[in-house]
Amino acid sequence: MSWPQRRLRRPARGRAAAIVTVLIALIVLAPIATLAWFALDSDFGHWSHLANYVLPQALANTLLLLAGVGVLVTLLGTGSAWLVTAYRFPGRQMLTWALLLPLAVPTYIVAFAYLDLLHPIGPIQTALRAVLGFDSPRQFRLPDLRSLPGAIFVLGFVLYPYVYLSTRVMFMSQAASLMEAARTLGATRAEAFRRIALPMARPAIAVGLSLALLETLNDIGASEFLGVPTLTVAVYTTWITRSDLAGAAQLALTTLAIIVALILLERHARRRQRYANTQRMRPMPPRPLRGAQAALALALGLIPVVIGFVAPVSYLVAETWARLHRVGGVSDALLGGLRNTLTVALAATVLTVACGLVVGWASRTLREGGGIDPVRACARVASLGYAVPGTVLAIGLMTPFIAIDRLLGATFGTTGLVMMGSVTALVITCTIRFLAISAGSVDAALTRIPPSLEQASRLLGETAGGTLRRVHLPLLRPALAAAALLVFVDTMKELPATLLLRPLNFDTLATWLYAEAARGTYEEGAVAALLIVLAGLLPVMLLARTQLKIGR
Structure with missing residues (x-):
């Protein structure tokens, strides 16, 4: 093949990748466009009702919950990251990875346990x-967990590892000379x-x-579960209880506005943060602790681990043992829920990794070939689904799915709901939601x-x-495997979208747990919850191995 002929193939390859990327971006934007259409097309009566009776309480609860959880995860995540980075004490190596364990437990399972x-x-x-020395609850009882402070407590002790993970890496990358200069002064x-470590870690905290x-x-x-009617809960109840799609769309649009505000706030907090190091960096040495100080440091580090992981998981193990010991096994319905969960998770994983590979490959092709900016922007848009709550995504996709069912019925004469009556809608929704995981993993691996x-x-x-099959795919295998594992586990844990889009008489482990908690049958729900936690431990163990390598 001559050189001119070879040069002709790159534009065709770039155009094919660009077309697929644009189509994926349009699919990701479809639920947002649908929400905007229904929200703005409805009459003023909907907005008036929401403004008077629904939005004030839901918005106030949401903002208070975000503020409380934000303060708690910042204190827990930053404090624990500094503890295991700046000090050396017996048990520190174990704490380094144990502080990640709450990531394996979904928030609704921790609430269910507590x-x-x-x-x-x-x-x-x-x-x-x-x-x-008290005899009855009338004489002594703790504050009711079913409250806003209870929700802040539960969510804060489960979600703090996000701050811990990013902040610890930042603390470890800080030069010892800066801290030594401050001490010298x-x-x-x-x-x-x-005055030194915390301001430099602010981008990671954000x-x-x-x-x-x-x-x-x-x-x-x-x-x-905890009785806090947030905007996300209001979206779900407005659709399920009142079958009011316009009202649910308006509430979902308000939720999206808060998400955009959070993203802009995070970028605003990092807008002027620039750091450069032209010399070889000497990491900050940890200060050794002994005796009572070491015991206190270990105790402080164990508190979030015990509250966020050990206590709820121990409860699940005990309840599962009691259930299996008394009945002698799990019910057929729960086994069916496990099969349904594995089916949906496997289908969503295959589709998500395939789409992520296309988007990542398109980004690399356009980056090397000088692709046009709009297509590159579509590659970024294709990864925005993770920022959209599952409830909002499901509400926005209902109308497109119903329209596709009608089109299939008119074209092929099919009867019934092809999309909404099967797991197809749920698989597509999970693919949109978790596409950022696979696309990001593939793009990061391709850059290396x-x-x-x-x-x-x-x-x-x-x-x-x-070339993609024989050169890139073998090199991408670790990144694809890691992305597949994360997508598989996240799909197993997904509750909001599953509640709204699952077919009739179709339960997953997450919806089974939700139903058992609503009925108050905790032992049966504990079995489903423990299965989800065991699956969630796999990516956390891989992440813990990475953290241990970084800490050496």
């Missing part, structure tokens, strides 16, 4: 009354932390905080592959598809 643990006649309050260790707040907005199970490998393959006569 509702029974902290019940007035539950094990914790019963033990406290026995120690204090007379600053105490506390002043050096407050990133972790924004992720935690987005997860808080996406939550529906914990907020509903030198272009010279692709150029050598093309010079030897290999086609673009052959």
Whole structure:
């Protein structure tokens, strides 16, 4: 093949990648456009009703919940990151990865566990009354967990690892010379932390905080279990209870406005943060602790681990054992829920990783070939689904799915709901929501592959598809496997979208747990919850291995 002929293939390949990327971006934007259409097309009566009866309480609860969770995750995440970075004590190596364990437990499962643990006649309050010499809950009882402070407590102790993860990396990358210079100028260790380490870690704190707040907005199970009517809960109840799509769309649009505000706030907090280091950096050495100080440091580090992981998981194990010991096994319905969960998660994983590979490959092709800016913007838009709560995404996709069903019926004469009556709608929704995981992993892995490998393959006569198959895919295998694992586990845990889009008589582990919690049958729900937690431990273990390597 001559050189001019070879040059003709790159534009065609770039155009094909650009077309697919634009189509994926349009699919991602479809639910947002649908929400805007229904919200703005409805009459003023909807807005008036929402403004008078729904929005004030839901918006106030949402903002207070975000503020409370934001303060708690910042304190827990930053404090624990500084503890394991700046000090050395027995048990520090274990704490480094143990502080990540709450990520394996979805927020609604922790709320489910603590509702029974902290019940007035539950094990914790019963033990406290026995120690204090009280006989009944009327004499002594803890504040009710079903409240806004209870929701802040539960969500904060589950979501703090987002701040811990990003902030610890920032603390470890800070040069020791800066802290030593501050100490030389007379600053105490506390002043050096407050005036040097903390301001430099502010970008990492902002990133972790924004992720935690987005997860808080996406939550529906914990907020509903704990009796806090947030905007996300209001979207769900408006559609399910009142079948009011216009009202749900208007509430969802308000939620999206808060999400945009959070993203802009996070970027505003980092707008002037620039750091450069032209010299070889010497990491900050941890200060050794002994005796009572070491014991206190270990105890402080264990508090979020025990509250966010050990206590709820121990409860789930105990309840599961009681259920299996009394009945002798799990019910057929729960086994069916497990099969449904694995089916949806597997289908969504395959589709999400495939789409992520296309978007990542398109980004690399356009970056190397000088692609047009609008197409590059579409590659970024294709990854925006993760910022949209599952409830909002499901409400926005209902109308497009119904329109597709009508089109299929008119074209092929089919009857029934092809999209909405099967798991197809749920799989597509999970793909849109978690596409950012696979696209980001693929794009990051592709940037580490030198272009010279692709150029050598093309010079030897290999086609673009052959180069992708024989050169890039083997090198991308670890990134694709990691992305597939994360998408699989996140799909298993997804509750809001599953509640709205699952077919009739179709339960997953998440919806089974939701139904059992609503009925108050905690033992049966504990089995489903424990299965979800065990699946969630896999990516956390991989993340913990990475953290241990970084800490060495």
